[in-house]
Amino acid sequence: MKYLKRTLIFAFLLLIIFLTYVEFGGRYILSHDDRRVITVTIRSTPELPQNFTSFYSIIYKNSLTKNSWNYNLKVLLGQNNISECPCREMAFRIFPSMDIKNKNSLDYFLVTRYLEQNYNQTDCLNFNFSNFDFLENRKGIEKVSKSLFDKDIKDLTSLEIAEVIALYENPVKNNRIRYPDRALARTKYFHELYLKNLNKK
Known part of the structure; x- marks a missing residue:
């Protein structure tokens, strides 16, 4: 029982470390130049008018208020639709051009979370439709x-x-x-x- 308790505590700590890395790892895997390009690109992208963003948010409910964690939950439940998470889609579009060594699916999610933490879904939606x-x-x-x-x-x-x-x-x-x-x-x-x-x- 003593060893089981230690094992569970160790596993829990590993889970916390992993989740922390997933949440904040994007800022470490992205180079300074990549982060600057993302910022300049988003700031220079024209905003979509209200009629369009309203239409989008109505057909894809909560798409401009939820994040990629919500998207992944829908994947697990078999309710996924890539268009429901604009920042995830933006990450998909910019990921190939990022200066990241040995790119993998986890890196892709880290970039998505970086976008969501520093910008909002509407910013990503503006980028997606403008580009x-x-x-x-x-x-x-x-x-x-x-x-x-x-x-x-x-x-x-x-x-x-x-x-x-x-x-x-x-x-x-x-x-x-x-x-x-x-x-x-x-x-x-x-x-x-x-x-x-x-x-x-």
Whole structure:
């Protein structure tokens, strides 16, 4: 019993050390230059208008208030969706360019937690949509908004935002020219989900 107690205490201490590393390890594995690039990139990214962020937060409930721990819990419960955690998605996009030796999945999570501790999910959402390649020479949401609707983002209707979200989900298969039926179906799905969740408020 004495040895079992010591073993449990030791295991508990190891768990605490591991969780502490997971929470704060990002600042140590990221170089000064990488941290500076992240800061400059986020600060220089234009903010998405309220109509868009509201739509996003309604179809992906709590996505702008929860973090990657919540996402991983959903993974364990079989309810995961990468679009529900903007900072996790941003980490996925910037991770290949980071100066980290022997990159692995734990490092990826450390970068995600670093983003969440120093910025917020809305900052990451701004980055994701401003830098996403919608294909056909349309990098960033501003270009795709002009290309599809000849409008600024702030003037998009909820149905038009739904189409942008669908294109963001898959810019090839949800392209209205290449696959009009699928693109329309996904647009309707996101718009109906928006209306459904909006009515629950």
